[in-house]
Amino acid sequence: MFKKLMLGFLAGFVLSRAGAADLHWQTDLTQALTRAKAEKKLVLMDFTGSDWCEPCQLLEKAILDQPEFAAYASTNLVLLQADFPLKKPQTDTLKAANQALAQKFKVEGYPTLIALKSDGTAAWRQEGVNDSILAGGPKALIAQLNAVQK
Secondary structure, three states: OHHHHHHHHHHHHHHHHHHHHOOOEEOOHHHHHHHHHHHOOEEEEEEEOOOOOHHHHHHHHHHHOOHHHHHHHHHHEEEEEEEOOOOOOOOHHHHHHHHHHHHHOOOOOOOEEEEEOOOOOEEEEEEOOOHHHHHHHHHHHHHHHHHHHO
């Protein structure tokens, strides 16, 4: 009986983690806005330094990679990531596009999250992370994004 319970728990955990890992982060703003308009969703942009920025990695682990956020995002958001890695390879085109996005939205540090309405106007912004954001986890971010959608 115990083995069955543990197997069920592990299977559920693996499946829930797969949901978070399966999130599709786009890199093209025009495509993201087109999809957001068609699906009546917000675009959530994540400006990150994925392979060097410790606060970015904390945000990802504590919130963006969580199954609760993945479930919310899959029905309410179009996700766009503008990554500024130091070691991870990127095409020159992607680097230029990310830089243009950072300039357009006046991003001065990482991580920066920005929610856009489908017309491209910024509706919400969070720069950096602090203990209250991390402690609130996905629920806190979801509550803020829900307030924007109303």
